[in-house]
Amino acid sequence: MTDETGTPDPEAKKRFAGRRVLALGTFDSFVRTAGVIARLFEAEGASVRFAALSASEKTEQLSARQLRAGGVHETVPVLTAEALVASRLFRDAHVVIAVIDGGRARELFLSCAAADLSREVARPIVVVASPGVALTELLQGFMSRAPADVLCFNAENERAAFVAAADEIGVDSSNAIVTGLLGLDRRPRQPNSDGRPCVVFFEQPVIPARRMQRMHLLAGMIDLARRSPGTDVLIKLRHARNETAHHPTRFHLDDLSRELLARGGRPENLAFTHEPAPKLLDRAALAVTVSSTVAVEAMSRGIPTRIVSDFGVSEALGTSYFVGSGCFAALADLSPDMPDSARPEWVEGRSGAAADPEPLLGQCDVLLRAQDARGSALPLRPLAPAYGSAAWLGYALGVGGPVAVHAPHLMEKPRRGLGFVSAVAARLRNARRGPPSR
Structure with a gap:
């Protein structure tokens, strides 16, 4: 294909020329990952815009510092799922890259179903990807994201677990790909x-x-700094005190350090930092964490990495994910000259580091072309049985609306006003009666 001057048009060879991609996240790391994936489409001709799903009552869900640290310099409006699905920002997108938690995924797909997007001339192809390693509640998280047109998995063993569970209850798992x-x-x-x-x-x-x-943990890093005076020991904080994250810090390490350092002073080579992780890895002779995704990034770049073993191996800590990596070590054994011990077969086969965007790009291209040929929106993937049986969904939606499906625990909280007063009164009556007899 050529332009008016007869010169070959470079955009004509790009699969997504003229397409619009929406990078959708929740908190900072989610938005950053959605942006990285969206740039893959941008490299093939697409334009990219950003948005975030509201997941916090706080006004500043995403600070400017957090976005800049993640390489996002675009405007990122924060919207509820219902408002997003109703917006031109969503409706005009050809592909939506949704890097969102399970609760927000249910909100998004419930809103899509309520809007009946299948009746439109066209609709966005919704892709769900993970912001990092999947540590806990794997099947629950996968099922929350099951109505996506394309469901990305970090490794084949995770996709296989989802497919097996999906087959048991009749969920169509043909959307599952490994990226x-x-x-x-x-x-x-x-x-x-x-x-x-x-x-x-x-x-x-x-x-x-x-x-x-x-x-x-903090005492171990302070001890390392004192044992290694010629080494800079940096503690990368997840977020500042006035910022929000998917899991807000309860015991901020910077606060805890005041108690520990009061006993012996701060080593000159110890510092807390908010520098972006990739820049810190550029400097690192050793990367240390309990179970963060950054460990996989460090291993894939050939940076010596250690998973803290002081608390054992468990699903709750996420350390179970790294079994087989060869990177466990106790805090007392850390030193700046530790070798790269990551086992290549684990890094390449199970960690998620061996990424391949082609299955995603290719599948989105196929779906978009199918929708173009159809001349109308592709059908939405059903919510049932991934979200429960049709009978359960009908009952829950009738009782409490979407919140009864995506966050049923909220239905059990006493409501303010008369309901709240009645609940308190009932508790007082029970307390006066004393414990039940056995």
């Missing part, structure tokens, strides 16, 4: 230019969740 962690920075490791070794500990807000565990 790996598309949001990872995969630049080759560069030598540290200043020659001074650096160990970086990447904090997670609620892993571990207990104060004493987090104090132990």
